[in-house]
Amino acid sequence: xxERDLIVLQTLYKEKNITKTAQQLYISQPALTNRIxxxxxxxxxxxxxxxxxxxxxxxxxxxxxxxxxxxxxxxxKMKENVLNMEDKVTGTLRLGxxxxxxxxxxxxxxxxxxxxxxxxxxxxxxxxxSNIAHLIYNQDVHIGIVKGDFSWNDQKHLLFKETICIxxxxxxxxHNLPHLPRIEYHTDPLLKNTIDNWWHEHFTQPPLVSIxxxxxxxxxKMVASGLGYAILPSMILNDVDDxxxxxxxxxxxxxxxxxxxxxxxxxxxxxxxxxxxxxxxENEFTQK
Numbered sequence: 001x002x003e004r005d006l007i008v009l010q011t012l013y014k015e016k017n018i019t020k021t022a023q024q025l026y027i028s029q030p031a032l033t034n035r036i037x038x039x040x041x042x043x044x045x046x047x048x049x050x051x052x053x054x055x056x057x058x059x060x061x062x063x064x065x066x067x068x069x070x071x072x073x074x075x076x077k078m079k080e081n082v083l084n085m086e087d088k089v090t091g092t093l094r095l096g097x098x099x100x101x102x103x104x105x106x107x108x109x110x111x112x113x114x115x116x117x118x119x120x121x122x123x124x125x126x127x128x129x130s131n132i133a134h135l136i137y138n139q140d141v142h143i144g145i146v147k148g149d150f151s152w153n154d155q156k157h158l159l160f161k162e163t164i165c166i167x168x169x170x171x172x173x174x175h176n177l178p179h180l181p182r183i184e185y186h187t188d189p190l191l192k193n194t195i196d197n198w199w200h201e202h203f204t205q206p207p208l209v210s211i212x213x214x215x216x217x218x219x220x221k222m223v224a225s226g227l228g229y230a231i232l233p234s235m236i237l238n239d240v241d242d243x244x245x246x247x248x249x250x251x252x253x254x255x256x257x258x259x260x261x262x263x264x265x266x267x268x269x270x271x272x273x274x275x276x277x278x279x280x281x282e283n284e285f286t287q288k
Contacts, residue, residue: 001042003075006068008035009047013065016054039064073139080271089276090119096132096141097124098188101260103217104235106145113280120273128188136263142274144263147233148190155269157262157278159285163247164195164256167220167237168229171244178203181210181228185219191258195231198248198256233258 012021012032022032040047047061057065083091097106102124110122125135129146136144137152145159166172172180184207199207210228213219219230224243237245248256262281268274 001039003072005035005039006072006075008032009039009065009068010072012036012048012055013057013062013069016056018050018055080273084271084273087272088119089117089272091271091273092121092123093143093273093277094123094141095125096135096144097126098129098132098145098147098260099126100147100216100233100236101145102126104238109281109284112284113277116280117276130189133263136265139265139268142264142268142271143277145260146263147258147260148188148194149259150190150261150263152261152263155264155266157282157285159260159262159281161257161259162234164191164198164258165232165234165237165245165247166229167223167232168244169223169226169242172229174202174246177229178205178208180208182207183211183213183219183222183228183230184209185212185216185230186214187216191233194256194258198231198250201251 008021008025011024012018015021015024018029018032022029025032027035036047043060043064045060046058047064049056049058080091106124110124114120125132125141129148129150132141132144132146133150133152135141136146166174166177211222213222216232216236220232220236220240220243222228223230223232224240231248234245234247237243250256262278264274264278269278
């Protein structure tokens with residue numbers, strides 16, 4: 001078993017689908033199937049079963065896939081430590097970043113960092129903050145940037161706070177919200193809970209949801225078209241001027257805010273690439 005086999009096992013375990021795994025690894029399905037069969041022959045066990053529901057790992061296959069993940073992490077750390085011995089800022093920085101932050105802030109930040117350290121490469125994983133928190137917890141990424149307060153006992157740095165807004169094309173009376181068409185969007189569970197809790201504090205009726213979409217950016221565009229109001233983080237509304245924005249507040253008058261955190265493990269600061277990026281981010285957001 002070589003490193004390529006480890007990657008095959010890890011990817012197939014994640015996707016549970018031969019077609020998607022082959023596409024992700026840029027190999028043909030027959031080649032992928034043959035590779036799995038060779039591994040089964042090497043270990044003398046059945047690794048996967050294929051059925052209508054896709055790929056199902058056997059207990060032995062699940063053990064091998066989890067071991068492959070651990071071995072790949074070990075190999076990655078070996079490579080990083082070897083590069084780190086040169087005392088240069090070089091290598092691949094693995095980042096896990098919330099979707100909102102990726103869309104609105106990350107590209108320019110990576111550009112600035114790359115200009116200062118041209119030998120850096122990036123591997124960026126995006127998604128809901130709850131997923132990113134899981135990645136940094138398992139050390140699948142060096143640094144996680146998440147929105148919301150997560151239980152985290154290692155190193156973290158507050159990057160910024162943003163308010164949550166009621167956004168509408170026309171000016172509206174907040175007291176009438178239960179009777180007005182609302183545009184909902186699929187978002188991180190933490191943000192949804194924050195908005196739901198605020199609603200239950202202020203209204204006894206449920207919201208009148210007229211449109212549901214999968215992305216906050218799509219929701220914003222529909223608000224701009226006058227199709228209804230939405231409750232959105234303020235950062236996503238920074239690029240629009242013709243929308244009324246009203247910050248929501250708790251019953252005691254305090255604005256409802258959402259914090260953006262940078263999370264990382266203290267041990268990872270031993271890597272020049274991680275230490276340098278952490279310092280870069282702290283400096284960038286201290287200036288703002």
